[in-house]
Amino acid sequence: MIPLRPAQRSDWLDYPDVQLVHTIAGAVIQVADLGNLASFKLPYPAEAQQALDRTVLACLLRGVEEIPRSLPDLLFWCHSRPLEDWPLELPPDAFGADEYLVDPDALVPTQLCHEWWIRAKDAGAAQFDRDVVYTAMRLCRQAASPESYTAFRRLLVDRPVLTSVEKFEVDTDLFLAPVLELVDQCYVAAPVSYQHQGVYITCGRCLTLLTPLADGGWWCERDRCRRRGTPPHGRVLTDADSGGLLQLQRPLRQFVASPGRAEVDLETRLNRLGLAVELWPGFDAYDLRVTFPDGRVWAVDVKDWKHPGLLGRSAKPVRPEPPYDESCWVVPQEQADAHHDYLGTYRRNRPAAAQGLPLLTDNRLVELAEARLNGTTGICLDSAHPWNGAPRA
Known part of the structure; x- marks a missing residue:
């Protein structure tokens, strides 16, 4: 089935089915927490029933003949159809190729599913x-x-x-x-x-x-x-x-331990360059505070997200204390490599308040740190605004 491709809209929430995907992701997580996704009994959990009802309605409104008629049908769609094949009106940056809400092999919610769930405004959990x-x-x-x-x-x-x-x-x-x-x-x-x-x-x-x-x-x-x-x-x-x-x-495995592993790995790589690195400074104002021999400081937040569009929509400036000269978000190179135009998709979805927040891969950050240590001038985390050498105020 060819997904709908409406004209470009100004915001994700202008697309009618964005909230529906949030609801479906929440339902998948809810059912998975109750037991095996491959086997469950009536009555369906309330959020799962709502996800099913809203998906059926979306299909009927679009004249789609093949619709999920039960929760098992909906979950079958989640692990047999990538999001690009669902008859939904979603932003072009809402998914990549062959991305599922449920893993086809393990029949458990995917990282993408968790990211849609965590971004849902109505998901208290x-x-x-x-x-x-x-x-x-x-x-x-x-x-x-x-x-x-x-x-x-x-x-x-x-x-x-x-x-x-x-x-x-x-x-x-x-x-x-x-x-x-x-x-x-x-x-x-x-x-x-x-x-x-x-x-x-x-x-x-x-x-x-x-x-x-x-x-x-x-x-x-x-x-x-x-x-x-x-x-x-x-x-x-x-x-x-x-x-x-x-x-x-x-949620702690997904959004604390996983990026935390990437943070600790990056700390190790920067320490090997001889840099002073403090993890979670100022009670976790940001993830890494990197201090160079000349006193210049970089503030780094590590984000191990699968989908750059959802990451971009979450972007916000790094907190100003403890003080630093430059700041950025960092994504593991492997995440960036797995998605076409990861950094570009992030930038396109970054809100106005975070336009000055660059996203780098961890490999690129280490390269920039090494170049700066070797005396290369003009090194800056945001290539669009090269550093002019002025000290931190």
Whole structure:
């Protein structure tokens, strides 16, 4: 089916089906949280029923003969039809080629689905990851302990899966004392759907639990991991080993731990150049504060998003404190390579208030840092506005 291509409109919300995709994504997440997407029973959850009703209505309004007649039909569309083949009026930058809301192999929500869900204005649960981070900031400020906040963020990045023994270690970590009650809300029991023949396996790259496939293979929920090939096996945990295995809640895995892994990797690369790098300065005002030998400072926020259009619509200036000379957002090179014109799509969807916020790949940022260290003049994060050498005010 050829998707509708209306004349270019001024804003995403001018397209009639943008909110519908938000609703469908929320329904997919809701059903997945209740159990296996391949099997469920009536009555359907309220949001799922609303998504089905609105999709049927959109099809009928457009004279489409083939419509989803049940929630199983709608979910079948989600893993058998890329968004470009849905009979919906969506912005040209709303999706890339062959992008699904449900992974065809693992039958779980894709990263794209999560990004549409998190951008939905009516999805209260989408605030969970931000509420957790803000609460951690508040508690650590009250304790006058920025070290505790850094320890909390590193915990979510480095330990998305905890055994009972590891949870005891966390509970007795003095740095984490101000946020221990919050930590308990961040982790939930690992579902049995991640288990195969009594065994859980973590990804050797991103450390999250792998999902067993029907053919005997294992699937990683992180798009960047899958693009690198078959996920390497990390820890192999039996019920006896795990003693009640815990994993980070889904929004925290998606929007805190995943970009956090990219942040830590970028910190390592910049440290190797001899640069001073502070992670999450000023209680996470931004992700990395990079200081050069001459005192010039770059502020960097890392965004590990699959879809550049949704990322662009989320763009906002980097907070001014702690002070810096230049700022940018950074996306992993692998994400940019996987989407045609990633940086251009970001720029086209960036709101007016963020027009001065450049987006670079992590490789490009490291190249610019290395060139500046080697004495190349005029190095600037925003190529459209070259730095003239003036010091920070």
